[in-house]
Amino acid sequence: MLTRIITGVIGIALAAFVIQTGGTLFAVFALVLALLAWFEYVRAFAQRGHNLTFVLGLVALALIWGCGWLGNAEETMAVTTVAVLLMLLLSVLLHGRVTFTDAALSVAGVLYFGMPFSHMVLLRMADGPVLASPIGPFEFGCAMIWIMFIGTWASDTFAYFVGSAIGSHKLCPSISPGKTIEGFGGSLVGTTAATAGLGVFFGFPVFEMACLGLALSIFATLGDLVESVAKRETGIKDSGNIIPGHGGVWDRFDSVLFTAPIVYYFAILVLVNQ
Template sequence: MITRIITGIIGIVLAAFVIQTGGTVFAGFALVLALLAWFEYVRAFSERGMGLTFGTGLAGITLLWYAGRYGNAELMMAVSTLIVLVILLESVLRHSVTSIMDAVTSIAGIFYFGFPFAYMVMLRDMQPGMMISTPLGAVPFGAALIWIMFVGTWASDTFAYFTGSALGRHKLCPSISPNKTVEGFLGSVVGTTASAAGLGVFFSLPVKELAVLGLAISILATLGDLVESVAKRYTGIKDSGNIIPGHGGIWDRFDSVLFTAPLVYYFVKIVGLTM
């Protein structure tokens, strides 16, 4: 537990530095995390004897990140098409080592990790000249969005855990994640909605819209966690890795964020969060 707490504190400090710095530092960290998560994904499915396209995946995720870094939606579409075609072609040219199931699972994993981390970069770079006043000083608009995404996701996990531990009686998805309860999920919904509304006050952003976003984050964060649980149950692994002492792997720590990052991005694009 001590190791987990110390690692958590170090992680928060590092995250704060990276988020506030933005630019190349934030984008670079996003790429590294995406590639590490992909490595864990490939290793997990190797436990089932699958040979995923590791090298092509590294290249594909990097290209998706590059497209996101420069906000080029057309390039992102072109890269996505290229990834699908190249990997399916691998299943033909290298059919002795890459089956069609290996290829399909590879494509899913590249998009699963590549898109969300690209969206994080695009979120941080959104309206770069816009500053938001807070009780602690001015914050770049993009940094505020990243904090909303992360704090909302962390709040979802935290409220679900403590509410479920105290009041949990009814299993949410016992065949996938035996420890999750309906009561924990409802606690996540209420707590995340309230936390997001509080962030609206802190960042001087529309409180009602942030509350709605918080509600959506609680649902998507739970689904993101369950998706990794399905994958881990299928591959037979307990943790995706041990790179973060006491917390497992990158995939373990970002499973919910993989779903909430695109959510926050499109919420801001469609609904808007400026006063």
Template sequence: MLTRIITGIVGIALAAVIIQTGGAFFAGAALLLAWLAWLEYVRVFAERGMGLTLVTGLLGIGLIWYAGWQQQTDWLLAAVTLSVCVVLMESVLRRSAVSIMDALASAAGILYIGFPFAYMVMLRQTAPETLLMTPVGSFDFGCAMIWILFIGTWSSDTFAYFTGSALGRHKLCPSISPNKTVEGFLGSLVGTTAAVAALGMFFDLPVREMAVLGFILALLATIGDLVESVAKRYAGVKDSGNIIPGHGGVWDRFDSILFTAPLVYYFVKFVGIVLK
């Protein structure tokens, strides 16, 4: 437990530096994390004897990241199309090593991991000219939304854990994640809604919209966690990796973010809160 706490404190401090710095530093960190998550994804499915397209996946995720870094949605679509086509071609050209199921799992993984980290990079660069004044200083809009993304996602996990530990009686998905409870899930919904609404007040953003974002964020964070749990149960592994002492792998730590990052990006894009 001590190792987990120390690692968590160091991780939060490092995340704060990366988020506040932004720019190429933030984008580079996102690419590194995406690649590490992909390596773990490949390793997990290898436990079931699957031979995913390791190198093509690294290149595909890199292309998706670069398109996001350049804020080019046309390039993003081109990167995805190219990556999927090459992966499927490998099932023909390297059929002794890459089966069609390996290719399909690879294509799914490239999208599953590549898109969210690209969305994070694009979100961090959103409306850099818009400054939000807070009691502790000013934040550019993209920086504030990244904080909302991460604090909201962390809040979902935290409220679910403590509410479930104190009040949990009914299992949520016992065949997938035996420790999750309905009470913990409800605690996550209420707590995350309140936490993101409070962040809206802190950043002087519309509180009603932030409360809606918090509610949906808690839903998708839970689903993201369960999706990784399904994959790990399928492969028969406890953690996706051990790169983070006491916390497992990068995929373990970002499983919910993989679902909430696209949510926050499109919420900003379509709800238009930057203009309020």
């Protein structure tokens, strides 16, 4: 537990520095996280005898990230299309070594990690007004990244504590036996309130932010369940041990993979155009 706490404190401090700095530092960190998560994903499925297209996946993730950094949707579409077709084509060119299932799992992994982390970069770079807050001004993209992370963490935290205190009805027992309906209810209420509070803090419309909080709770839970399904499929408990006491990158960012795109489109469609 002590290791988990120490690692958590260091991780939060590092995250705060990277988020506040933004720019190239934030983008590079997002790329590193995507590549590490991909490595964990490939290793997990290798335990079930799958031979995923590791190197091509690395290249595809780097290119998708680069397109996100440039903010070019057409290039993103082109790179993604070529990467998907090439990975599927390897089941023909390397028939016997790479099965169609291996290629399909590779495509799923590259899209699963590449698109959300690219959206995270886009979110941090999003244009918008400088926001006044009780502790000083925030760039729009910086504020939205904080909302994404705090909302996601709030979902996990409220679900854990409420579920531990009063949880008795299983939410998805065949996928994640520890999750309860009561915990999910606590997540819905707590995340909605926390995100609405962030709306007050940054001067955003409270009702719209409360709606975002509700969506964050739902999608954070779904993101966690998706990784749980993958873990059951591959027979692993943790995706890695790179973060002492917390598992791997995939473990720590499974919910964020689902919430990052949600917050990005909310930001550009609701807040920027309000």
